[in-house]
Amino acid sequence: MKVPTVKDLQKVWDAYPRHSAQTTLLLDDSVDKAQLQSYNHICVSKYTAEIRSKDEKEYKSSLGSKLEPVLDTEMLIAVVGILETMRTEENVSA
Numbered sequence: 001m002k003v004p005t006v007k008d009l010q011k012v013w014d015a016y017p018r019h020s021a022q023t024t025l026l027l028d029d030s031v032d033k034a035q036l037q038s039y040n041h042i043c044v045s046k047y048t049a050e051i052r053s054k055d056e057k058e059y060k061s062s063l064g065s066k067l068e069p070v071l072d073t074e075m076l077i078a079v080v081g082i083l084e085t086m087r088t089e090e091n092v093s094a
Helices: 009-015 035-040 049-062 073-086
Strands: 026-028 041-043
């Protein structure tokens, strides 16, 4: 049974006072989980069983090649781009 979960970054910020809404991004596939700090949320695609199965097949077929396998490539590239942009921001929640 699924239990609704809400992630509260304030608990993290209380434990690590040098971090705050200005320095923290929350990557999650659920808007509901991030409702307390929605300005810090980057909604990523849900990693479904179908996507996992496809990734596993691609990974297994790449074992003989020199290329390193990357799972869910499109989403990872998008997240890297966002993080690269946010790296120089003084306030990521803005």
